[in-house]
Amino acid sequence: MKFSFSKFVWFDGKFIPLEKAKVPVTTHSVQYGTSIFEGIRGYWNSKNLYIFRLDDHIKRFRNSGKFYSISLNFTDSQVKQGIVGLCKKNKLKSSCYIRPFYFVGNYGINLHVTEKAPTHMAIYSFPFGDLFNKNGIKACVSSWRKFSDSTTPPLAKMGGNYLNSILATQECKRNGYDEAILLDQNANVSEAPGENIFIVRDNELITPPLHSSALEGLTRDTVIKIAQDIDFKTSTRDISRGELYLADEIFLSGTAAEITPIVFVDHKKVGSGKVGRITKRIMSEYTNIVMNKNQKYSHWLTAVY
Numbered sequence: 001m002k003f004s005f006s007k008f009v010w011f012d013g014k015f016i017p018l019e020k021a022k023v024p025v026t027t028h029s030v031q032y033g034t035s036i037f038e039g040i041r042g043y044w045n046s047k048n049l050y051i052f053r054l055d056d057h058i059k060r061f062r063n064s065g066k067f068y069s070i071s072l073n074f075t076d077s078q079v080k081q082g083i084v085g086l087c088k089k090n091k092l093k094s095s096c097y098i099r100p101f102y103f104v105g106n107y108g109i110n111l112h113v114t115e116k117a118p119t120h121m122a123i124y125s126f127p128f129g130d131l132f133n134k135n136g137i138k139a140c141v142s143s144w145r146k147f148s149d150s151t152t153p154p155l156a157k158m159g160g161n162y163l164n165s166i167l168a169t170q171e172c173k174r175n176g177y178d179e180a181i182l183l184d185q186n187a188n189v190s191e192a193p194g195e196n197i198f199i200v201r202d203n204e205l206i207t208p209p210l211h212s213s214a215l216e217g218l219t220r221d222t223v224i225k226i227a228q229d230i231d232f233k234t235s236t237r238d239i240s241r242g243e244l245y246l247a248d249e250i251f252l253s254g255t256a257a258e259i260t261p262i263v264f265v266d267h268k269k270v271g272s273g274k275v276g277r278i279t280k281r282i283m284s285e286y287t288n289i290v291m292n293k294n295q296k297y298s299h300w301l302t303a304v305y
């Protein structure tokens with residue numbers, strides 16, 4: 001996957017050219033993964049660029065650091081201004097991805113990270129289309145299990161957590177699949193390496209609970225609200241591996257993946273092997289929301305221009 005990063009980044013409060021944003025090799029987060037990030041999308045609807053659920057992303061951004069006493073030295077309003085300002089500075093007038101992150105800087109080899117550890121924050125952006133084929137992808141259950149609250153908290157969106165995602169992704173690609181599905185420590189379905197998961201069974205939309213080590217995804221929450229709006233029964237409960245094979249439909253939800261149908265799981269067709277009716281409806285409602293065509297949710301959109 002090739003990304004064409006936008007020219008400017010925001011680094012500790014200033015807009016600077018991408019190539020000037022440098023950190024020392026002794027940076028703590030490079031050694032230990034002590035970084036926190038968010039993935040945010042901006043949608044261009046030919047009139048304006050709308051950043052989706054920006055306040056909710058900023059809330060999770062700050063909360064993730066609290067698990068590890070890693071300080072975010074900028075206020076919510078500074079982070080928001082940085083993100084909106086960066087889109088303007090880069091003159092972004094197409095749909096894009098925005099990546100804010102903060103990380104422990106020069107802190108030697110010290111594992112006793114406290115609020116006093118020095119941190120830095122940066123934001124970069126790039127034009128972005130579909131992450132996956134929206135006509136459906138092939139997924140397989142990974143032999144790697146998702147880590148749990150008994151090891152490192154899955155609710156914290158930490159750089160280091162993604163080593164688990166990388167192992168699962170490497171394995172699935174090696175085996176010819178597009179994406180992995182991880183089981184939790186109790187062998188129930190957890191989520192994908194960078195997305196939450198939903199199944200449709202007998203006219204019910206089901207997603208694993210947070211105790212299955214799923215990230216509290218904002219797209220997951222959006223899907224649940226869409227399903228309620230269209231009077232589709234939803235539940236949050238444990239999903240066994242076997243239910244993946246009995247599901248009528250399966251899809252992933254995430255900022256980058258948006259709503260991505262899974263049409264094959266472990267070489268078995270999901271339902272008819274085509275994108276299902278409910279998945280299609282959720283995809284279309286989701287697009288309406290992010291493109292500001294559903295006034296009920298316009299409060300989720302931050303206009304850049």
Ligand SMILES: Cc1ncc(COP(=O)(O)O)c(C=O)c1O
Nearest residue numbers: 194195196215217218219254255
């Ligand atoms: C592990 C993981 N699960 C789920 C998600 C989906 O979360 P969201 O919908 O907030 O992007 C992401 C992406 O942020 C993720 O990295």
